[in-house]
Amino acid sequence: MKTLSASAERICCLAIEHFAERGYDGSSLNDIAILANMRKPSLYAHFSSKDELYSVVFERALENERLHMQSCFDxxxxxxxxxxxxxVHQLAERYQASASLRCLLRAAFYPPEVLRPLISAGFEDYLAQMRQLFRPLLAQRYPQMDDTDLELYCDAWQGIVDSLHVELLYATPEAYARRLKALWRVYGDSLSLLRQGSSPYVSYITSGR
Amino acid sequence: MKTLSASAERICCLAIEHFAERGYDGSSLNDIAILANMRKPSLYAHFSSKDELYSVVFERALENERLHMQSCFDxxxxxxxxxxxxxVHQLAERYQASASLRCLLRAAFYPPEVLRPLISAGFEDYLAQMRQLFRPLLAQRYPQMDDTDLELYCDAWQGIVDSLHVELLYATPEAYARRLKALWRVYGDSLSLLRQGSSPYVSYITSGR
Amino acid sequence: MKTLSASAERICCLAIEHFAERGYDGSSLNDIAILANMRKPSLYAHFSSKDELYSVVFERALENERLHMQSCFDxxxxxxxxxxxxxVHQLAERYQASASLRCLLRAAFYPPEVLRPLISAGFEDYLAQMRQLFRPLLAQRYPQMDDTDLELYCDAWQGIVDSLHVELLYATPEAYARRLKALWRVYGDSLSLLRQGSSPYVSYITSGR
Amino acid sequence: MKTLSASAERICCLAIEHFAERGYDGSSLNDIAILANMRKPSLYAHFSSKDELYSVVFERALENERLHMQSCFDxxxxxxxxxxxxxVHQLAERYQASASLRCLLRAAFYPPEVLRPLISAGFEDYLAQMRQLFRPLLAQRYPQMDDTDLELYCDAWQGIVDSLHVELLYATPEAYARRLKALWRVYGDSLSLLRQGSSPYVSYITSGR
DNA sequence: TATGAATGAGTTTTCATTCAT
DNA sequence: TATGAATGAAAACTCATTCAT
Structure with a gap:
């Protein structure tokens, strides 16, 4: 990832928020320039085009969320x-706090046509990394799982994450909380069918109530 | 829902596709007019503004998907x-075939700011109807479920639908199939715990309350 | 050549003058719009881009000069x-009267890079037509000329025309008149060496000295 | 002519090429700065404005071509x-090798409006010098010529030079060669009518046929 | 001497909208 | 119902120039 000058970094942060809220098509460089307290042409001293700015913003957002994801697992x-x-459980909080996440999801769901390849590739990497962090933990917790099941629970877990993302997009916090509870319960139930004997998980859910 | 003249109907159908693919900001009336084989100002004979066209398109898309949803349950x-x-199982097919669904989701996820209230209200109705169709069937199939569980499996089911929607947005058919399988399995597992007398699940939730 | 609406024709005529005086790079659509008594975007109802306008202007100028050339020979x-x-002898007058000629020469000498192929091709046709008109007359007047000489006097004649064009670009009318006289005399002298017997030409140049 | 620092000299050379190829309007200081391996504002340490740079470039080009012209006669x-x-006979070679010549001609033919007086004056001097070099040689070679004829052959010769310039602008090397041959022959023929007795010229042109 | 940052003016072009026909 | 013509506003982007460092 390119390192940016202090000014470019500042613009980038503001642009992340702007793109997150209004998308690529709905954002004008003029607006972003004003947010950055400058005139439009000044942006071009830092980024050569709207596309370049968006690309940098996307990379930044991606990197931020990668790091956050890593820290969640660590x-x-x-x-x-x-x-x-x-x-999963701090996703709502993260979504509200992080324009990066909002920007990333918007880009992934509805990329500006011209940057679609870049965005697709970046987001797929992101998902792959998520899986790579998740799967070993799953395998460790459920040693008896075969590869097929491991894959299946990876898929299910990622599906749940996406489902929560969507709920964050348009629903109330209450609806979100209900969905989280419901999906996590269903997911836990399914896992519970696999497990034999006691496990930290068991004590967790029982103690958790 | 307003009834439209034949021409307006035709324009509306074309506009649904256009808005589905490019969103509100990325669509121009000029493009839509050309698709409709007319000149831009002619659109104003049918719709008083871009916003009105989008509103009508949204209502149409909503209605189409309502009807389809109903037929799925029927x-x-x-x-x-x-x-x-x-x-759930014909969702992928529907998504590909129906610009209405694609347009509806895009509108729901990232509505043009000025139409947000309208869109939110419409989409919430849509979700409520979905729930209203789903819940009685669930109650009928699992008579022993109490209201709390009914709500929970409604939430889970809707969450799964949304998760699949997202996968349709950016993933390959293979990835979609895997997610569908995974979520449906997890969901079924959870339901299966309800059916036979006591189960780890049962003790879990009952102890949890 | 495309037929244009009345308005487009009007714009085209104004644009020929503008491009003739300031060249492609030095002309702005804003200026041309104001000449045409309209606002800039209105131009786009008639021409899809600056390049298209320039192309049409060039074709028009070319056609005008073709017709004029034909009439000179007829x-x-x-x-x-x-x-x-x-x-040759009314060239100065034509140059002053015809923005088409001035525009054509400017385009031929220093074409805007992106339209160079179009302009080159068009101008080469123009030169070829000029030659095609000229050569038979020469052959008729000097039946004894072989092909090699015919070609040579074609080349010389076209060279003289270009030389006069250049003088029109930057010189005074007096300088132009001197050049015309000098080149025409030299040219006539050379032809006179070929000639056998009397001809209208002979009496003309001798009386002209 | 102002003396320039080494850097300014370097910039000037690069700018000559740039202006020769794209003209005043088509050249940007940014491009020139990049060619000079510096940033745009750095140019202002050497030249106070684009116009000043162009003026200096023009003077340089003029001086270069003056010197070359002189050496041709010497x-x-x-x-x-x-x-x-x-x-005349090395004109094509010179044109290709010398951005100065190309720049000079472009400036002379289509000067940027604001610098027109400067350029006109400079170029007229150039033409006057050309004439001043040429005429005495002509007078020496053709002692019998009166002033009127001397002027006439000066005009013709300069006309031929311009005609060749134009051919260099847009034609192929073959077309150029044909024009050169044709004009030189016509010119020589005309002179041959004046001459009495043998001269180096006679043997040259007769052998050339 | 060089430059990073900034900018007012201006470029081509697009857009939603209006209006007379 | 349709459209040609027009336009104010705004888009992305370029340019010559300034200035503090």
Whole structure:
């Protein structure tokens, strides 16, 4: 990832917010320039075009979310007693706090046509990394799982994450909380059918109530 | 829903496709007019503004998907042996065939600011109707469920639908198939725990309350 | 050549003058719009881009000069007693009167890079037509000339025309008149060496000294 | 002519090429700065404005071509057996090699409006010098010529030079060669009518046929 | 001498909209 | 119902120039 000058960095941060809220087509360089307290042509001293700015913004957003994802998996937390639990449970908070995440999702869902290849590739990497972090933890917690099941629960977990993303897009916090609870419960139930004997997970959910 | 003249109807259909593919900001009336084989100002004989056209398009898309949803629930099908099964299993096909669905989702996820209230209200109705269709079937199939569980499986089911929507946005058919399989399996597993007397799940939730 | 609406025709005529005086790079659509008594975007109802406008202007200018050239050769005139004489002798007048000619020459000498192929091709046709008109007259007047000499006097004549064009670009009318006289004399002298027997031409140039 | 620092000299050379190829309007200081391996504002350490740069470039080009012209007349060469013969015969080579010549001609033919007086004056001086070099040689070679004829052959010769310039602008090397041959022959023929007795020129042109 | 940052003016072009026909 | 013509506003982008460093 390119390093940016201090000014470029500042513009980039503002642009992330703007693109997150209004998308590529709905954002004008004029607006972003004004946010950055400058006139439109000054932006061109830092970025050679709208596309370049958007590309940099996207890379930045991607990197921010990668790092956050990593930290979710690295952090010791009761919630991580089910693999990926922390990430899922602070997702709403993250979404609200992080324009990067909002920008990333918007880009991934509805990329500006001309940058579609770049965005697709970047987002697929992101998803692959998510899976790569998740799967070993799952395998460790459920040693008896065969590869097929491992893949299946990876898919299910990523599906749940996406489902929550969508709910964050348009629903109320209450609806979000209900969906989170419902999906996590269903997911836990399914896993519980696999498990034999006691496990941290068990103590977690029982103790959690 | 307003009835439209034949021409307006035709324009509307073309506009649904256009808005589905490019969104509100990325679509120009000129392009739509050309698709409709007319000149831009002619559109104003049918719709008083871009916003009005978009509103009508949105209502149409909503109505189309409402009808389709209804028919999914009405149709007798092996897949409906699990409530909502048919809808879930033909979702990919529907998505590809129906610009209405693509347009509806795009509008719901990222509405043009000025039409946000309209779109939110419309889409919430749509979700409410979905729930209203789904819930009685669930209650019928699992008579032992209490209201809390009914709500929870409604939430889970809708969450799964949204998760699949997202996968349709950016993933390959293979990835989509895997997600569908994974989520449906997890969902079925969870339901299966309800059916036979006591189960780890049962003890889990009952102890949890 | 495309037929244009009345308005487009009007714009085209104004644009020919503008481009003739300032060249492609030095002309702005804004200026041309104001000349045409309209606002800039209105031009786009008639021409899809600056390049298209320039192309049409060029074709128009070319066509105008083709027609004029033809008429020079068709007109009965004492001056045409030497082939191409009329064209050469009214060139200064034509240059002043015809923005088409000025525009054409500017385009041919220094074409805007992006339209170079179009302009080159068009201008080469123009030169070829000029030659095609000139050569038979020369052959008729000097039946004893072989092909090699015919080609040579074609080349010389066209060279003289270009030389006069250049003088029109930057010189005074007096300088132009001197050049015309000098080149025409030299040219006539050379031809006189070929000639056998008397001809209208002879009496013309000798009386002209 | 102002003396320039080494850097300014370097910039000037690069700018000559740029202006030669794209003209005043088509050249941007940014491009020139990049060619000079610097940033745009750095140019202003050497030249106070685009106009000043262009003026200096023009003076340089003019000076270069003056010197070259002088050397053409000074050089002993078989080709100079007809006055001005060397200059005419290496014109194509010079044109290709010298951005100065290309820049000079472009400036002379289509000067940027604001610098027109400067350029006109400079170019007229150039033409006057050309004439001043040429005429005495002509007078020496053809002692019998009166002033009127001397002027006339000066005009013709300069006309031929311009005609060749134009051919260099847009034609192929073959077309150029044909024009050169044709004009030189016509010119020589005319002179041959004046001459009495043998001269180097006679043997040259007769052998050339 | 060089430059990063900034900018007012101006470029071509697009857009939603209006209006007379 | 349709459209040719027009336009104010705004888009992305370029340019010559300035200025503090």
């Amino acid at each position: 952090t010791a937390s009761e919630l991580n007693s089910v693999p990926g639990g922390l990430l | 149709t007798a099908s092996e897949l409906n042996s699990v409530p909502g099964g048919l809808l | 007109t009965a005139s004492e001056l045409n007693s030497v082939p191409g004489g009329l064209l | 050089t002993a060469s078989e080709l100079n057996s007809v006055p001005g013969g060397l200059l």
